[in-house]
Amino acid sequence: MRIGVLGGGQLGRMLALAGVPLGLRFVFEDPAAETPAQLIAEQIVGAYEDQDVHHSLAERVDLVTYEFENVPVAALYHLAEHRPVFPVPQALGIMQDRAKEKRLCEQLAIPVPPFRKVETLDQLRAAAADLGFPLMLKTRYAGYDGRGQRRVDEPAALEPAFSALGGRLLLAEPVVPFARELSLIAVRGRDGVCAAYPLTENHHQDGILRWSRPLTDAGAVEQQTVAETYARRVLEHLGYVGVVTLEFFEVGGVLLVNEMAPRVHNSGHWTIEGAATSQFENHLRAGLGWPLGPTTRRGFSVMMNIIGTEPDVARILAVPGAHLHLYGKDARPHRKLGHVTLVAETAEQLRAQELRLAAGLAASPPLAAATA
Amino acid sequence: MRIGVLGGGQLGRMLALAGVPLGLRFVFEDPAAETPAQLIAEQIVGAYEDQDVHHSLAERVDLVTYEFENVPVAALYHLAEHRPVFPVPQALGIMQDRAKEKRLCEQLAIPVPPFRKVETLDQLRAAAADLGFPLMLKTRYAGYDGRGQRRVDEPAALEPAFSALGGRLLLAEPVVPFARELSLIAVRGRDGVCAAYPLTENHHQDGILRWSRPLTDAGAVEQQTVAETYARRVLEHLGYVGVVTLEFFEVGGVLLVNEMAPRVHNSGHWTIEGAATSQFENHLRAGLGWPLGPTTRRGFSVMMNIIGTEPDVARILAVPGAHLHLYGKDARPHRKLGHVTLVAETAEQLRAQELRLAAGLAASPPLAAATA
Numbered sequence: 001m002r003i004g005v006l007g008g009g010q011l012g013r014m015l016a017l018a019g020v021p022l023g024l025r026f027v028f029e030d031p032a033a034e035t036p037a038q039l040i041a042e043q044i045v046g047a048y049e050d051q052d053v054h055h056s057l058a059e060r061v062d063l064v065t066y067e068f069e070n071v072p073v074a075a076l077y078h079l080a081e082h083r084p085v086f087p088v089p090q091a092l093g094i095m096q097d098r099a100k101e102k103r104l105c106e107q108l109a110i111p112v113p114p115f116r117k118v119e120t121l122d123q124l125r126a127a128a129a130d131l132g133f134p135l136m137l138k139t140r141y142a143g144y145d146g147r148g149q150r151r152v153d154e155p156a157a158l159e160p161a162f163s164a165l166g167g168r169l170l171l172a173e174p175v176v177p178f179a180r181e182l183s184l185i186a187v188r189g190r191d192g193v194c195a196a197y198p199l200t201e202n203h204h205q206d207g208i209l210r211w212s213r214p215l216t217d218a219g220a221v222e223q224q225t226v227a228e229t230y231a232r233r234v235l236e237h238l239g240y241v242g243v244v245t246l247e248f249f250e251v252g253g254v255l256l257v258n259e260m261a262p263r264v265h266n267s268g269h270w271t272i273e274g275a276a277t278s279q280f281e282n283h284l285r286a287g288l289g290w291p292l293g294p295t296t297r298r299g300f301s302v303m304m305n306i307i308g309t310e311p312d313v314a315r316i317l318a319v320p321g322a323h324l325h326l327y328g329k330d331a332r333p334h335r336k337l338g339h340v341t342l343v344a345e346t347a348e349q350l351r352a353q354e355l356r357l358a359a360g361l362a363a364s365p366p367l368a369a370a371t372a
Numbered sequence: 373m374r375i376g377v378l379g380g381g382q383l384g385r386m387l388a389l390a391g392v393p394l395g396l397r398f399v400f401e402d403p404a405a406e407t408p409a410q411l412i413a414e415q416i417v418g419a420y421e422d423q424d425v426h427h428s429l430a431e432r433v434d435l436v437t438y439e440f441e442n443v444p445v446a447a448l449y450h451l452a453e454h455r456p457v458f459p460v461p462q463a464l465g466i467m468q469d470r471a472k473e474k475r476l477c478e479q480l481a482i483p484v485p486p487f488r489k490v491e492t493l494d495q496l497r498a499a500a501a502d503l504g505f506p507l508m509l510k511t512r513y514a515g516y517d518g519r520g521q522r523r524v525d526e527p528a529a530l531e532p533a534f535s536a537l538g539g540r541l542l543l544a545e546p547v548v549p550f551a552r553e554l555s556l557i558a559v560r561g562r563d564g565v566c567a568a569y570p571l572t573e574n575h576h577q578d579g580i581l582r583w584s585r586p587l588t589d590a591g592a593v594e595q596q597t598v599a600e601t602y603a604r605r606v607l608e609h610l611g612y613v614g615v616v617t618l619e620f621f622e623v624g625g626v627l628l629v630n631e632m633a634p635r636v637h638n639s640g641h642w643t644i645e646g647a648a649t650s651q652f653e654n655h656l657r658a659g660l661g662w663p664l665g666p667t668t669r670r671g672f673s674v675m676m677n678i679i680g681t682e683p684d685v686a687r688i689l690a691v692p693g694a695h696l697h698l699y700g701k702d703a704r705p706h707r708k709l710g711h712v713t714l715v716a717e718t719a720e721q722l723r724a725q726e727l728r729l730a731a732g733l734a735a736s737p738p739l740a741a742a743t744a
Contacts, residue, residue: 017389020412023685023698023710040392040412276693276715291690298670313395318663321648326395338395343648 004061007068008035010327018280058082118170127172178249185268186231190289243283274301306338315360376433379440380407382699390652430454463634490542499544550621557640558603562661615655646673678710
């Protein structure tokens with residue numbers, strides 16, 4: 001069975017690493033020739049707008065998925081005329097637009113922070129009057145790793161923020177005073193069976209995810225149930241197949257959806273070693289109509305991203321339970337070059353090793369402090 | 373860092389799957405164009421005797437290893453003039469010859485069954501007079517999966533067995549009335565640090581490994597110590613770097629070395645999900661001079677080979693904790709097409725699922741029965 005994947009980044013690479021042992025073969029499509037995925041699989045280089053490229057992909061594969069949110073949704077609909085595409089193209093159409101995904105949440109009675117769509121400076125001023133300060137101004141499309149966002153603290157800052165993001169469809173929302181950021185990786189099979197991994201706490205810095213840690217405290221049981229209920233509503237409403245990610249702000253114990261992604265997610269990388277089945281394998285199992293694997297934790301784990309500079313491999317591997325994942329990318333500031341998942345049998349062991357790992361990665365802030 | 377690998381079989385493929393996340397790239401050398409490894413990595417097709425092929429490999433890589441025992445040892449020595457080769461070529465020279473590996477064991481005070489070298493029918497008759505019946509007649513070189521072996525139960529069967537294996541260097545040994553077969557996967561780093569995985573019980577049928585299970589009983593502690601002592605003697609004597617496998621017959625509680633392999637091994641496949649670090653990753657870490665990863669068990673596991681016929685993938689994946697590994701090979705009788713490692717948190721859970729898995733694989737004998 002051959003799987004076509006739009007996007008040849010690290011998510012695609014890890015999909016292939018999970019799928020090859022299942023007997024699958026992969027063909028990637030990406031506008032860039034040098035990608036993390038092409039080092040281990042076939043790749044077609046071409047623009048996502050190029051129908052000939054899609055034909056060429058469709059001819060070579062049995063099934064198509066995507067690992068990148070900023071693919072034109074028209075490309076998916078076009079591919080879907082030739083080959084089954086999962087997750088359903090409609091999901092990408094909604095989740096690549098911050099306004100549409102929030103509307104969907106409202107429709108499904110899933111709490112989201114208040115927001116206003118903004119296309120003009122006047123609309124932004126009106127939004128600020130409604131929402132107050134501080135607020136976040138975000139592009140509706142194509143934002144990632146903190147790009148396409150501006151924080152606005154006072155009326156005088158509205159115009160510069162609007163100019164900086166100008167010409168694009170925007171959205172304004174209050175700065176949410178969250179206690180923490182959580183995410184849920186959920187998956188739905190072709191038979192409608194749903195499953196979800198443990199809620200994961202995420203820590204960002206400069207808009208980029210630094211570390212993720214599956215919750216292990218008994219107090220999280222209720223939040224887990226709530227989050228799974230929300231995910232199930234989205235999955236069933238869309239007739240979704242594959243992995244979906246819901247990112248939450250936790251405010252006063254309440255979960256508000258911040259955004260959703262119709263794909264495997266950085267905050268789920270710990271599932272490779274830290275769960276009974278990885279998010280990558282379960283995404284593929286879902287798309288192929290195979291039974292989903294268990295999503296239970298294996299031990300205690302934390303995932304730390306490697307950002308910007310080449311890591312000291314030997315120092316990382318000297319930490320017992322550290323699992324290194326490099327993506328084959330050249331170092332560049334703010335770039336995700338890889339990640340390390342640290343796994344331990346007990347929470348105490350994890351705490352003892354994670355400071356060592358953070359030191360090896362020159363990561364800050366100290367994780368144990370941030371978790372205590 | 374680029375790793376060259378002689379042999380493009382499933383062991384090479386799994387080495388690459390373990391090494392790609394570490395940022396490594398692989399180039400394989402194999403006489404066959406269609407191999408499990410070439411589906412996910414570069415491959416040079418050429419005879420192991422061809423020096424030009426070795427030059428071409430050496431030019432493309434930083435370090436060379438091998439995943440196949442029946443490579444001419446001269447190829448390794450030749451490659452070693454250009455690039456570091458691990459494990460040391462001398463190890464292959466010894467372990468690809470049943471007589472030399474037994475001699476080495478004797479030299480290092482590691483118990484082996486009695487044996488006689490056989491080149492003529494007269495020598496075979498003399499060996500039978502010394503060793504008695506039943507005996508095994510084996511080719512010294514190039515035996516695997518039960519090939520190159522004949523059991524001889526009576527004097528009249530000596531000549532037919534000799535003819536069947538004739539023209540090759542042979543070795544005769546008594547049929548050892550073992551209680552069980554065990555193996556030890558050990559590894560030595562460039563810094564001389566040694567580590568070993570838990571002893572693994574192996575069950576063969578028709579000379580082919582059917583299942584492997586790491587020992588978990590407290591009674592195995594003493595045997596583990598003995599086996600590790602033997603492995604360390606071999607590793608240190610040879611100045612070995614990388615993974616080595618020792619296969620044992622257990623007779624009356626005593627471990628006798630049956631054979632050794634200078635490479636990762638089928639009986640260590642369970643380490644991918646069942647140990648803190650896989651045998652494949654530790655082989656690479658060793659060769660690269662990186663710290664070895666912990667070799668401790670993660671939960672309880674059993675590995676079952678998929679032999680001869682395509683498996684029912686959905687049925688296998690329906691068993692919770694089953695991890696499928698297909699090698700991308702066409703089905704053919706007696707051919708290892710893949711394996712499944714079943715992992716559980718407790719021995720009871722493992723027992724409950726392994727019957728289901730065995731049924732899914734149409735494997736016999738029932739494993740629980742064989743273990744009880």
